[in-house]
Amino acid sequence: MRHLKTAWRHIRRSPYQAFAAVFIMAQTFFVLTFFAFLIFASSRIIAYFESVPQVTAFFKEEAKQEDIDTLSQKVKETGKIAKLEFVSKEEALKIYKEQNKDDPLLLELVTAEILPAALKVSAIKIDDLTQISEMLSGSIIVERVIFQKDVVQNLAVWTNALRKIGIALSAILALDAIFLMVIIIGIKISQKKDEIEIVRLIGATGWYVRWPFIYEGVFYGVSGAFLGWLLALGLFWYATPFLSSFLKGIPLFPIPIIFFFQLLGIELLIAIFLGIVSSFLSVLRYLK
Amino acid sequence: MIKLDKVSKTFMLGTSSLTDITLTIEKGEFVFVVGPTGSGKTTLFRLLIRDMFPTKGTIVVGEFDVTKLSSRKVPHLRKKIGVVFQDLKLLMDRTIFENVMLPLEVSGIKPEEAKKRVEDVLKHVGILEQYNKFPIQLSGGERQRAAIARALVFSPDILLADEPTGNLDPKTGQEIVKILQGINEKGTTVIMATHNVDIVNNLGKRVVALDKGKLIRDQKKGKYATS
Numbered sequence: 001m002r003h004l005k006t007a008w009r010h011i012r013r014s015p016y017q018a019f020a021a022v023f024i025m026a027q028t029f030f031v032l033t034f035f036a037f038l039i040f041a042s043s044r045i046i047a048y049f050e051s052v053p054q055v056t057a058f059f060k061e062e063a064k065q066e067d068i069d070t071l072s073q074k075v076k077e078t079g080k081i082a083k084l085e086f087v088s089k090e091e092a093l094k095i096y097k098e099q100n101k102d103d104p105l106l107l108e109l110v111t112a113e114i115l116p117a118a119l120k121v122s123a124i125k126i127d128d129l130t131q132i133s134e135m136l137s138g139s140i141i142v143e144r145v146i147f148q149k150d151v152v153q154n155l156a157v158w159t160n161a162l163r164k165i166g167i168a169l170s171a172i173l174a175l176d177a178i179f180l181m182v183i184i185i186g187i188k189i190s191q192k193k194d195e196i197e198i199v200r201l202i203g204a205t206g207w208y209v210r211w212p213f214i215y216e217g218v219f220y221g222v223s224g225a226f227l228g229w230l231l232a233l234g235l236f237w238y239a240t241p242f243l244s245s246f247l248k249g250i251p252l253f254p255i256p257i258i259f260f261f262q263l264l265g266i267e268l269l270i271a272i273f274l275g276i277v278s279s280f281l282s283v284l285r286y287l288k
Numbered sequence: 289m290i291k292l293d294k295v296s297k298t299f300m301l302g303t304s305s306l307t308d309i310t311l312t313i314e315k316g317e318f319v320f321v322v323g324p325t326g327s328g329k330t331t332l333f334r335l336l337i338r339d340m341f342p343t344k345g346t347i348v349v350g351e352f353d354v355t356k357l358s359s360r361k362v363p364h365l366r367k368k369i370g371v372v373f374q375d376l377k378l379l380m381d382r383t384i385f386e387n388v389m390l391p392l393e394v395s396g397i398k399p400e401e402a403k404k405r406v407e408d409v410l411k412h413v414g415i416l417e418q419y420n421k422f423p424i425q426l427s428g429g430e431r432q433r434a435a436i437a438r439a440l441v442f443s444p445d446i447l448l449a450d451e452p453t454g455n456l457d458p459k460t461g462q463e464i465v466k467i468l469q470g471i472n473e474k475g476t477t478v479i480m481a482t483h484n485v486d487i488v489n490n491l492g493k494r495v496v497a498l499d500k501g502k503l504i505r506d507q508k509k510g511k512y513a514t515s
């Protein structure tokens with residue numbers, strides 16, 4: 001308690017330095033929160049694309065039902081199919097109407113006749129998709145095949161890149177934050193040189209001197225993490241309407257609030273670690 | 289109680305501060321350490337509280353072998369020795385009460401007990417009324433008393449006073465010495481470094497004289513100078 005009081009006194013007596021430390025920490029955790037959200041969202045988008053039919057074959061206008069059934073049977077017999085679903089023209093229209101219920105203009109122009117019937121196929125193993133896709137493309141009744149594998153793979157590449165950029169950027173900012181905090185706490189130690197010398201001469205242990213500086217570092221870390229998290233949360237809240245309409249059909253929103261609180265918990269732990277590391281480095285450097 | 293055996297201290301660039309000092313001070317003694325500026329009085333005190341290491345020799349204070357003492361145990365040694373520093377080393381942004389409380393605070397003494405001890409010691413040195421003032425608001429003599437109070441608050445076995453009367457008028461100087469004498473009479477070993485000829489000559493206590501880092505005289509009931 002005594003050390004906490006001393007730490008608080010240090011903070012109050014140099015508010016600008018405290019502000020700089022909290023600001024750099026907030027910046028770090030804002031970026032961390034932002035990228036954590038991007039990675040979370042990308043993972044969800046990938047999961048969505050993996051859950052929807054991975055190959056969709058659209059039939060030609062003249063395709064007969066018995067030919068479609070034969071092709072479906074042939075595909076099923078490969079033993080590589082997890083799910084196979086036939087969507088008739090009428091069902092396609094129903095889906096189209098559901099997806100565009102808010103846009104009467106789009107609904108007016110479309111009838112069941114212009115929508116093709118389709119076969120949606122999911123494979124047990126993603127590697128078998130190429131073979132299934134080739135089989136469907138080779139049929140004379142198939143007009144076009146949409147292959148989701150490319151979409152999923154592209155997304156996976158993007159997510160990986162995002163993860164790497166996020167980690168690299170957060171690490172650079174975390175290092176920045178550590179350096180700045182080392183300097184700030186170092187300045188404070190230098191300012192308190194006389195006081196530290198006096199308390200040591202009258203019998204203070206090394207830890208009696210160190211604890212307030214460690215608490216100070218933790219304070220900067222925790223306040224910065226909370227502020228950065230709060231700013232990022234505000235940004236998501238503001239951007240949610242836009243993102244919801246942009247990612248229409250993908251069940252990303254609402255993002256469970258527990259995700260943000262779990263993220264805050266992890267960030268606070270990282271912040272405490274960063275705070276302790278920085279103040280410890282300062283103490284080692286300046287309290288010889 | 290305090291034993292220095294062939295202690296030398298040489299600073300960087302080869303400046304010698306103490307040379308071959310052998311000295312024993314018994315428990316409960318009152319010893320004046322005299323000598324001109326630069327004779328090594330302050331260095332001797334700094335060595336006793338392990339603020340620096342001797343270049344040669346051994347120092348034993350009570351149960352502590354100061355030269356071999358681990359850094360972790362230095363605070364234990366310092367709690368046994370009260371020091372009135374030459375420059376007082378009072379914290380200017382804290383009240384007298386807070387300054388005197390400091391040694392108890394760093395040792396984790398409970399606030400209620402610490403408060404009682406601080407009041408007792410402030411009363412003992414005669415500045416209880418000034419407890420809430422900052423050092424800058426006090427006279428030189430009062431500041432000196434505050435520094436003594438801080439050194440005494442732990443009831444140390446040894447009190448080192450480095451020129452405690454240096455900047456004081458003769459009357460106030462005498463009062464400070466009286467306080468130190470009183471402390472000594474209660475069993476505390478007092479070692480006082482001074483330039484004050486009158487105080488040393490009037491008290492008739494043991495005198496250890498240093499000159500250019502060497503022990504030139506050690507008399508049981510000594511005078512400032514043997515002329």
